[in-house]
Structures are given as C-alpha cells and as structure tokens.
Amino acid sequence: MKTIYLLLTKSNSFVSKAIYYMTQDDYTHISISFEESLQPMYSCARKYTYTPLPAGIKNESLISGFYLKNSSIPCALYRIKVTEDKYNKAKALLKKILEDEGDYKYNLMGLVLCHFELAYRRHHYYFCSEFVSEILAHSQILELPKMPSLMKPSDYLLFEELECLYKGNIHDLVQSRGIS
Structure with a gap:
C-alpha cells in the first residue's frame, strides 16, 4: 500500500476570505502530495507570494513563499492509503499535467459556479479542489x-x-513533521 496526503488550509488572503464568506467552511484550499515530507505538494494556486493572480498549477512549499509568510494559517493534514496501481495512476496524471504546467490556468469562473452547484468543466482550467478531485477521481x-x-x-x-493526521497551524505542522 502507498499513501497520498491532502492538506486543507484557510488563509487570510482575499480569495480565501471570499470563499469563506460564501461557504462558511473551515477550510478553503486543498493541496496534494505523494510524499510524507509533503514536498513536493501541488495545487492550483497563486504563482506569487503577494498577488492572487496569476494562478495555476503550483508546487507549494510549506517553508518558503506564501506559507512561510503566513505560518499561522489553520490547516488539517489527511492521508489515504491506496494500492500501488492507483498511486501510480494518480502520479502519472500529475506528471502529465506538470509537463504542460504553463498551459493550465485558474478556473475562477468554475469556482464561482461551484458555489451555486453548477458544474462547469473548462479544458486546462482548475481551482484547487477541482484539481485534487480530478486526480483522485x-x-x-x-x-x-x-x-x-x-x-x-x-x-x-x-x-x-x-x-x-494533524489539525493546527502551518508553523506547528512544519515543526512537528520536521519539514525543512
């Protein structure tokens, strides 16, 4: 058996606050990793620390960039045990997406329509949970x-x-898992 990790967060960014305002959900962002160290960890997110756009497929680091500057962000870390075949299939899809990473954009329209329960699939566009869900499905x-x-x-x-596996904030998660 292999393990896949999902990290849920809720930051104080404008986009996160807007999502929270609409949903009142505890978490507004999700990332996926195939490593216990959570590095690399991928999502569809902001490309740069200080601006929400442009956004797209991104390798998110817990020890630099956005998360380093916002280490008090609440988070929850989950894992799921999967067969080696399913694990490899998920990694292969991620690898295929990463090969054309620059072609992928943030699905802002899809994010808004998701709130209204209106499915809207755009080729090469994702928001965070759509991206993770596509890989897992x-x-x-x-x-x-x-x-x-x-x-x-x-x-x-x-x-x-x-x-x-963990509920708390990013800083304490990094410390407890010895991520460096």
Missing part, C-alpha cells in the same frame, strides 16, 4: 459524490477513507 482512489468541478475543500472532511 481519475485514478479511482475516491468515489466522489459529485463532479470534480463541484467539489470544495470541505467536502474532503466527509470521506471516511481519509485519516486525519
């Missing part, structure tokens, strides 16, 4: 209750298959 790791374009980070709190 494509590799048959989780049976999603709805289309990837309708999944929110908080929806992942409902999956019994996920095991919570």
Whole structure:
C-alpha cells in the first residue's frame, strides 16, 4: 500500500476570505502530495507570494513563499492509503499535467459556479479542489459524490477513507513533521 496526503488550509488572503464568506467552511484550499515530507505538494494556486493572480498549477512549499509568510494559517493534514496501481495512476496524471504546467490556468469562473452547484468543466482550467478531485477521481482512489468541478475543500472532511493526521497551524505542522 502507498499513501497520498491532502492538506486543507484557510488563509487570510482575499480569495480565501471570499470563499469563506460564501461557504462558511473551515477550510478553503486543498493541496496534494505523494510524499510524507509533503514536498513536493501541488495545487492550483497563486504563482506569487503577494498577488492572487496569476494562478495555476503550483508546487507549494510549506517553508518558503506564501506559507512561510503566513505560518499561522489553520490547516488539517489527511492521508489515504491506496494500492500501488492507483498511486501510480494518480502520479502519472500529475506528471502529465506538470509537463504542460504553463498551459493550465485558474478556473475562477468554475469556482464561482461551484458555489451555486453548477458544474462547469473548462479544458486546462482548475481551482484547487477541482484539481485534487480530478486526480483522485481519475485514478479511482475516491468515489466522489459529485463532479470534480463541484467539489470544495470541505467536502474532503466527509470521506471516511481519509485519516486525519494533524489539525493546527502551518508553523506547528512544519515543526512537528520536521519539514525543512
């Protein structure tokens, strides 16, 4: 068996505050990693520390950039155990996406429509939970209750298959896991 990690966060960024205002969800962002060290960790997110746009597929670091500057962000770390075949299928899809990383953009329209439960799939466009959901659904790791374009980070709190490893803030997560 192999392990995939999901990190849910809620920052004080404008986008996160807007999502929280609309949803009142505990978490407004999700990232995926195939490593216990959480490095590399991927999502569809801001490309630069200080500006929400441009955004796209990004390797997010917990020890530099946005998370370093915002280390008090609340977070929850989950893991799911999967077969080696499903793990490899998920990694292969991620690798394929990363090969064309520059072609992928942030699905702002999809994010807004998700709030209204209106599915809207755009080729080469993702918001964070749509990106993670696409990988997990494509590799048959989780049976999603709805289309990837309708999944929110908080929806992942409902999956019994996920095991919570940590709840707290980014700084303490980094310290407790010895991430460097």
